[in-house]
Amino acid sequence: MNSFIYEALPTRVVFGVGTIAQLKQEVDRLGLRRPLVLSTPQQRSQAKDIELRLDRASAGIFDGAEMHTPVEVTERALAIVRERAADGIIAVGGGSTTGLSKAIAARTGLPQIVLPTTYAGSEMTPILGETKDGLKTTRRDPKILPNVVIYDVDLTVSLPAALSATSGINALAHAAEALYGQNTNPITLLMAEEGIAALGRSLPRIVADPTDREARSDALYGAWLCGICLGTAGMALHHKLCHTLGGSFNLPHAETHTIVLPHVIAFNAPNAPDAMNRIARALGANDAIAGLNALLDQLNVVSALRDIGMPEDGIEKAADLAVANPYWNPRPIERSAILDLIRRAWAGEPASGTV
Numbered sequence: 406m407n408s409f410i411y412e413a414l415p416t417r418v419v420f421g422v423g424t425i426a427q428l429k430q431e432v433d434r435l436g437l438r439r440p441l442v443l444s445t446p447q448q449r450s451q452a453k454d455i456e457l458r459l460d461r462a463s464a465g466i467f468d469g470a471e472m473h474t475p476v477e478v479t480e481r482a483l484a485i486v487r488e489r490a491a492d493g494i495i496a497v498g499g500g501s502t503t504g505l506s507k508a509i510a511a512r513t514g515l516p517q518i519v520l521p522t523t524y525a526g527s528e529m530t531p532i533l534g535e536t537k538d539g540l541k542t543t544r545r546d547p548k549i550l551p552n553v554v555i556y557d558v559d560l561t562v563s564l565p566a567a568l569s570a571t572s573g574i575n576a577l578a579h580a581a582e583a584l585y586g587q588n589t590n591p592i593t594l595l596m597a598e599e600g601i602a603a604l605g606r607s608l609p610r611i612v613a614d615p616t617d618r619e620a621r622s623d624a625l626y627g628a629w630l631c632g633i634c635l636g637t638a639g640m641a642l643h644h645k646l647c648h649t650l651g652g653s654f655n656l657p658h659a660e661t662h663t664i665v666l667p668h669v670i671a672f673n674a675p676n677a678p679d680a681m682n683r684i685a686r687a688l689g690a691n692d693a694i695a696g697l698n699a700l701l702d703q704l705n706v707v708s709a710l711r712d713i714g715m716p717e718d719g720i721e722k723a724a725d726l727a728v729a730n731p732y733w734n735p736r737p738i739e740r741s742a743i744l745d746l747i748r749r750a751w752a753g754e755p756a757s758g759t760v
């Protein structure tokens with residue numbers, strides 16, 4: 406076995422069905438008297454439910470969380486934190502709401518309790534991506550990591566089937582890249598394989614019946630493991646490309662990941678045989694790309710970047726950006742191959758290992 410470094414990330418996790426009932430206990434455990442509850446406007450009713458459970462021991466609700474964590478939104482939330490003397494944060498929502506919680510914690514050091522409602526996995530990472538004047542920057546800091554995460558399967562049941570599918574593939578992408586990440590390690594490998602298997606078997610069931618709690622539970626467990634992979638292993642081409650595409654053309658996060666993933670896996674396959682064997686095994690397939698394509702077919706997800714708003718003249722620009730900023734990837738990144746990969750993803754052509 407090669408030598409490695411594994412840095413465990415110290416978050417307390419409460420997992421199960423109906424675990425929101427333990428929120429007050431967790432708030433008391435952290436000694437919070439006036440936490441501010443965060444959500445998006447769409448999830449205000451879930452925030453309201455949390456506020457009621459706190460039995461007046463809260464600083465109220467801020468329901469302005471937005472995708473890509475704009476700094477202006479964080480500043481508005483910070484003004485409320487100060488005005489109401491909030492002593493902690495409770496975030497209920499997906500990666501956007503968790504992002505706002507992390508942005509506040511990064512600036513104030515306030516403790517955070519996160520109740521995830523998608524499979525994005527941000528709650529398991531000390532990473533924060535923020536946007537200012539249209540530019541997205543990312544930073545990593547231990548105080549960004551949430552203190553407590555309450556995974557309540559019930560909170561995910563309302564996530565629409567289509568978003569459940571793409572959010573689940575977004576999670577799977579963290580694990581897939583962790584399998585060949587530069588600083589991967591045997592512990593992360595275990596979680597990555599288990600995470601992919603849990604999502605692979607549960608997502609088709611959720612798409613068929615979004616109220617299937619057993620499948621929801623399996624998917625949330627998988628998403629948690631995949632989130633740990635994102636937090637503990639370096640990501641490569643897939644995440645960098647999705648970051649570039651999402652930031653440059655304002656594309657939806659989970660859909661972008663879903664469309665790009667099979668193309669990047671196919672591109673990296675020749676240089677990452679162990680990762681490919683593990684993906685195939687986790688998906689119960691003979692081959693990683695075939696297994697992934699079969700899963701995506703079952704999920705009925707979008708397959709073309711052009712269908713989610715990427716302009717055709719963006720293909721060249723995206724290829725330029727991808728090669729302009731060199732980063733580690735198991736297969737060296739050169740422009741003509743990346744251009745072909747992006748063009749295929751844009752047109753919705755099947756992933757091909759021959760690019």
Ligand code: NAD
Nearest residue numbers: 445447473499500501522523525527530532561563564658
């Ligand atoms: P999101 O949080 O933007 O949610 C998408 C929409 O779905 C929102 O309108 C939200 O209110 C709604 N929604 C969420 N859960 C719901 C539920 N259970 N029922 C009904 N509606 C629900 O989407 P996301 O994909 O979870 O997060 C994307 C963001 O997270 C991006 O900005 C991405 O960069 C960030 N992210 C960060 C990290 C990290 O480690 N820093 C990791 C993953 C994602």
